[in-house]
Amino acid sequence: MTTISAEAFLQPRLKALVAEAQEAGYSQDVIIALLINLLDTDIFSAPSDTRKGEQA
Structure with a gap:
C-alpha cells in the first residue's frame, strides 16, 4: 500500500x-x-453480480 492519497x-x-x-x-x-461522461460508462462501473461465464 502506498502512502500517497488517490487524489494526490x-x-x-x-x-x-x-x-x-x-x-x-x-x-x-x-x-x-x-x-465525466467517460467515467459514467460501463467500463468504470462496479462489477455486476453475474458469475464469470454467464451473460446478464
Whole structure:
C-alpha cells in the first residue's frame, strides 16, 4: 500500500491530460464534460453480480 492519497496520485495526471487536450484545441468545458461522461460508462462501473461465464 502506498502512502500517497488517490487524489494526490491522480490530480497531476488529470491536469496533464487536460492541458494536453487544451493544446490540441479542445476547450476545458468540453474536456471535463467528456471525462465525466467517460467515467459514467460501463467500463468504470462496479462489477455486476453475474458469475464469470454467464451473460446478464
